[in-house]
Amino acid sequence: MPSLPDSPPPPVPPPVPPPVPVETHPNRTGGLKPPSGEQRALPDPTRLAPEDAYYSPSLLRSRPGSSNYEDPIRPLNGTAATAASVAALRPPPAVPGAVPRKDNRKLRSGARKKRKGAWKKLLWVKQSYPDNYTDTETFLDHLQRNPRVRPYDFWPLVADSTVIVQHVCSVAIFVCCFVGIVQGRVSPVSVVCWGSVGTAVGWILWDWWAFTEHAENRRALEHAVDGDDGSSSSSTTSSVNPINQRGGGQKENQVHGLGLSLAQNEPGPLRRQSTGLSADSFTVQDPGSPSPGSPPASYTNGPSAQSQPQSWQPQSFLSRNRQRLSTVKSAFLIYFSLLGLSPILKSLTKSTASDSIWAMSCWLLIMNIFSFDYGSGEGAGATKFPASLSTNAAVMASTLDAILYRGVWPVSNIPAAAASYLVDRPYILNFGTGYARRWSGGYYITGWVDGRDSRVILGKRPNSVDDGRL
Amino acid sequence: MPYNIAMVSDFFFPQPGGVESHIYQLSTKLIDRGHKVIIITHAYKGRTGVRYLTNGLKVYHVPFLVIYRETTMPTVFSFFPIFRNIVIREQIQIVHGHQSLSSFCHEAILHARTMGLRTAFTDHSLFGFADAGSILTNKLLKFTLSDVDHVICVSHTCKENTVLRASLDPLMVSVIPNAVVAENFRPIHATPRANERPSGGTPQIQPPPRPIGPNDIITIVVISRLFYNKGTDLLIAAIPRILASHPNVRFIIAGSGPKAIDLEQMLERNVLQDKVEMLGAIRHEEVRDVMVRGHIYLHPSLTEAFGTVIVEAASCGLYVVCTRVGGIPEVLPQHMTTFAKPEEDDIVLATSKAISALRSNRVRTERFHDQVKVMYSWTDVARRTERVYKGISGDISPQEFYGYYPGEIQEAGDRVRNFSLIDRLKRYYGCGVWAGKLFCLCVVVDFLLYTFLEMWFPRANIDIARSWPRKLQEANGHTAPKGERERPALIS
Numbered sequence: 029m030p031s032l033p034d035s036p037p038p039p040v041p042p043p044v045p046p047p048v049p050v051e052t053h054p055n056r057t058g059g060l061k062p063p064s065g066e067q068r069a070l071p072d073p074t075r076l077a078p079e080d081a082y083y084s085p086s087l088l089r090s091r092p093g094s095s096n097y098e099d100p101i102r103p104l105n106g107t108a109a110t111a112a113s114v115a116a117l118r119p120p121p122a123v124p125g126a127v128p129r130k131d132n133r134k135l136r137s138g139a140r141k142k143r144k145g146a147w148k149k150l151l152w153v154k155q156s157y158p159d160n161y162t163d164t165e166t167f168l169d170h171l172q173r174n175p176r177v178r179p180y181d182f183w184p185l186v187a188d189s190t191v192i193v194q195h196v197c198s199v200a201i202f203v204c205c206f207v208g209i210v211q212g213r214v215s216p217v218s219v220v221c222w223g224s225v226g227t228a229v230g231w232i233l234w235d236w237w238a239f240t241e242h243a244e245n246r247r248a249l250e251h252a253v254d255g256d257d258g259s260s261s262s263s264t265t266s267s268v269n270p271i272n273q274r275g276g277g278q279k280e281n282q283v284h285g286l287g288l289s290l291a292q293n294e295p296g297p298l299r300r301q302s303t304g305l306s307a308d309s310f311t312v313q314d315p316g317s318p319s320p321g322s323p324p325a326s327y328t329n330g331p332s333a334q335s336q337p338q339s340w341q342p343q344s345f346l347s348r349n350r351q352r353l354s355t356v357k358s359a360f361l362i363y364f365s366l367l368g369l370s371p372i373l374k375s376l377t378k379s380t381a382s383d384s385i386w387a388m389s390c391w392l393l394i395m396n397i398f399s400f401d402y403g404s405g406e407g408a409g410a411t412k413f414p415a416s417l418s419t420n421a422a423v424m425a426s427t428l429d430a431i432l433y434r435g436v437w438p439v440s441n442i443p444a445a446a447a448s449y450l451v452d453r454p455y456i457l458n459f460g461t462g463y464a465r466r467w468s469g470g471y472y473i474t475g476w477v478d479g480r481d482s483r484v485i486l487g488k489r490p491n492s493v494d495d496g497r498l
Numbered sequence: 499m500p501y502n503i504a505m506v507s508d509f510f511f512p513q514p515g516g517v518e519s520h521i522y523q524l525s526t527k528l529i530d531r532g533h534k535v536i537i538i539t540h541a542y543k544g545r546t547g548v549r550y551l552t553n554g555l556k557v558y559h560v561p562f563l564v565i566y567r568e569t570t571m572p573t574v575f576s577f578f579p580i581f582r583n584i585v586i587r588e589q590i591q592i593v594h595g596h597q598s599l600s601s602f603c604h605e606a607i608l609h610a611r612t613m614g615l616r617t618a619f620t621d622h623s624l625f626g627f628a629d630a631g632s633i634l635t636n637k638l639l640k641f642t643l644s645d646v647d648h649v650i651c652v653s654h655t656c657k658e659n660t661v662l663r664a665s666l667d668p669l670m671v672s673v674i675p676n677a678v679v680a681e682n683f684r685p686i687h688a689t690p691r692a693n694e695r696p697s698g699g700t701p702q703i704q705p706p707p708r709p710i711g712p713n714d715i716i717t718i719v720v721i722s723r724l725f726y727n728k729g730t731d732l733l734i735a736a737i738p739r740i741l742a743s744h745p746n747v748r749f750i751i752a753g754s755g756p757k758a759i760d761l762e763q764m765l766e767r768n769v770l771q772d773k774v775e776m777l778g779a780i781r782h783e784e785v786r787d788v789m790v791r792g793h794i795y796l797h798p799s800l801t802e803a804f805g806t807v808i809v810e811a812a813s814c815g816l817y818v819v820c821t822r823v824g825g826i827p828e829v830l831p832q833h834m835t836t837f838a839k840p841e842e843d844d845i846v847l848a849t850s851k852a853i854s855a856l857r858s859n860r861v862r863t864e865r866f867h868d869q870v871k872v873m874y875s876w877t878d879v880a881r882r883t884e885r886v887y888k889g890i891s892g893d894i895s896p897q898e899f900y901g902y903y904p905g906e907i908q909e910a911g912d913r914v915r916n917f918s919l920i921d922r923l924k925r926y927y928g929c930g931v932w933a934g935k936l937f938c939l940c941v942v943v944d945f946l947l948y949t950f951l952e953m954w955f956p957r958a959n960i961d962i963a964r965s966w967p968r969k970l971q972e973a974n975g976h977t978a979p980k981g982e983r984e985r986p987a988l989i990s
Contacts, residue, residue, distance in 0.1 A: 149654045149828055150828050150831075151654070151675040151804075151825070151828040151829055152675075152828075152830060152831055152874070158672075158885075158899075158901070159674055159885070159886070160648075160668075160669050160670065160672040160673075160899075160900070161901075162669055162671075167668060168658050170658075171658070171662075176628075
């Protein structure tokens with residue numbers, strides 16, 4: 029190892045020899061450069077220097093020269109050692125017989141040294157640099173700034189936000205109907221009738237629309253390369269492999285048919301309601317619940333579980349009709365179970381004061397709005413609350429309003445009124461849901477030509493996952 | 499010259515952990531070098547007051563409200579009176595805080611600066627920048643570290659992280675790695691020396707291992723807490739694939755945590771119970787006995803500042819497969835490790851590579867122990883930490899400590915933090931538009947509190963504790979922990 033008295037760069041005072049640029053980092057180019065100060069490249073001005081972390085970042089900061097960055101040698105104990113000692117300070121070779129620990133210590137204590145070995149970003153090497161040495165070339169050179177920033181476009185953002193607007197609107201419609209009934213402006217029977225009619229019409233429209241959408245999508249999918257076959261997500265449960273298992277698919281189909289009916293009617297509330305009020309067997313099948321063994325989304329390479337069912341859409345009308353039938357069946361089931369349960373509800377809530385119910389139902393509705401799972405498509409785990417929180421809040425609010433309503437209206441109206449509130453809210457919601465989703469879906473069809481649109485339309489919101497399995 | 503040093507952290511024995519053992523080992527080695535070291539931590543269950551550990555290491559367990567995972571309630575000022583009392587009592591000159599999640603440490607650094615003491619801070623972990631919790635933590639770290647004298651990080655990556663988080667001058671941050679007690683992590687075939695008592699499990703001298711044949715069982719050991727950031731999800735995804743492609747491979751997994759259920763579910767789903775042994779939580783003393791049962795140590799962590807456990811594994815003679823994250827690439831030389839990206843496919847690939855390397859006997863694992871022993875030792879850590887103490891207390895000139903930079907924008911003298919209140923306020927004010935003012939307010943209140951305490955509990959009324967007698971003067975300096983006796987020192 030030659031010593032270097034011959035090449036001090038001009039700005040450096042003579043007692044400080046320049047560092048020898050040796051290949052110390054995989055990012056650097058080349059191996060040993062010639063040890064002359066002139067050949068050393070100036071620090072890259074686009075790269076962060078140590079003081080960038082300390083001073084306020086000025087992008088156009090000019091580096092006066094390489095001399096600023098050349099640290100003097102500060103051996104650990106204040107003395108310098110010979111070149112031989114520095115050679116001994118080199119990392120021990122892979123063959124461990126020649127670990128130079130002993131002479132390392134001996135030479136460091138005694139002799140003088142010039143700096144030879146270039147600094148390495150390693151901890152297991154004994155280096156002749158002080159512990160607070162900051163290598164200007166490698167310091168922070170792995171830093172990435174904002175690696176995951178995703179710029180947003182305005183119009184897609186607007187389209188996405190319609191989900192929120194729609195939900196808030198449906199809550200507002202519910203409140204309006206209720207206030208109208210309480211103040212006697214609207215008869216509850218008409219609200220129920222109109223709500224039911226609207227729901228039926230909305231559902232039929234939506235069903236027709238979803239069917240045509242699916243037909244189009246399937247056609248598009250047939251044209252496209254069948255890329256997402258669902259089997260590539262190897263770490264999901266092996267039972268979800270719908271291509272190979274037609275029978276399993278049919279079974280799931282039935283489950284989803286049931287889920288569909290609930291999804292039609294803004295699925296959460298009704299479903300929860302049914303668990304709460306009538307413990308029927310169909311509530312056990314809850315297709316919306318995530319599979320427990322599903323890994324975090326960052327580790328799955330395959331399509332997410334939501335988009336999988338689209339690859340095996342039922343081909344025949346038969347299954348569609350069965351789904352429709354089950355939808356109607358469960359709707360009627362819920363409706364009549366509510367009718368049957370409302371006397372119990374009445375007698376249970378006789379002693380409740382109405383003023384606290386107002387406050388509570390307000391809070392519950394606010395909770396519903398804020399904790400509703402608006403389903404931010406790609407971001408996995410974006411919602412911190414379970415989806416049941418929002419739906420439970422909504423059901424609770426409807427129940428409370430029904431109770432409140434009982435305090436206002438004659439007793440004879442109670443069953444119908446309670447039922448109306450428990451039922452028509454989701455129905456009205458569903459109407460709004462279908463409409464708005466239709467609009468945004470139309471937008472996406474025009475705006476996004478790649479395969480994402482089907483996902484957005486049909487799998488965007490968790491409750492519309494069930495719709496996607498039509 | 500010897501210093502009186504107070505190590506302050508929320509985390510200390512009896513709680514097990516890396517920070518805890520770091521503090522303990524560093525303190526004992528500093529005592530061996532002639533310094534006086536005390537440790538201030540909060541009271542643990544059944545452990546309050548003053549305790550002496552081996553070698554006269556005095557531990558103050560201060561009763562304090564613990565809120566979350568052994569971290570005390572961050573009250574900015576309430577620690578000051580008792581802290582001042584301890585510091586005066588023990589004639590402390592340097593306050594050394596550990597671990598950025600410890601509110602005890604932050605408070606102690608703030609109060610120590612108010613009292614005119616030199617402070618150092620050791621950061622043991624990496625933090626992110628993006629989420630709200632990290633932003634808040636980083637702001638608090640900036641608060642404390644804007645007036646600290648020196649910062650120590652356990653790896654170069656950790657240094658970069660800390661410098662960015664707290665906007666520090668990089669020259670005020672030293673990198674001093676962790677170490678391992680290599681005697682406690684000997685490979686199974688190591689011959690116990692005559693003067694050492696045999697560590698548990700190897701009473702008899704065993705023959706050196708025969709080379710691994712192509713069909714011998716290779717055991718992969720994983721010892722980690724089963725948390726998300728330790729990469730347990732990667733492990734869950736990788737184990738079935740590794741076992742599918744290598745029939746003569748077994749796994750031993752030790753550790754507990756929230757992901758243990760997922761791991762067990764994976765085992766049941768794939769019916770791998772006979773190939774994967776799960777040991778649950780183990781004590782730190784048992785780590786070596788588990789490690790020596792294996793040939794490969796797999797470390798799938800997603801973030802790691804240093805990764806002491808891979809050094810321990812290498813010291814036990816295991817070939818290490820680890821992810822290339824954080825400070826891990828700096829820790830071990832190339833021939834001891836196979837690196838992988840923190841992805842499922844790459845981990846499987848790297849493990850397969852390691853298995854084939856072991857099968858072809860290309861790796862001389864029996865030499866790892868001696869190499870690791872040379873690389874890391876607590877004595878070395880203590881020596882380097884002592885240099886930091888010398889630097890901040892002025893025994894090494896600032897020019898020598900921080901280096902001399904011609905044509906520098908900043909004067910070198912600025913790195914020496916003087917104690918005048920206005921200069922401290924200047925430093926805190928730069929922390930942010932609102933935060934700067936808030937921090938200044940805190941510092942001013944702290945200063946007023948200090949003057950108040952000086953008036954109401956004057957220094958003259960505080961007794962000075964006698965130091966533990968030096969090891970040279972007392973014969974039985976190396977006995978077991980001495981219990982909680984605050985006895986007068988027996989000076990010969």
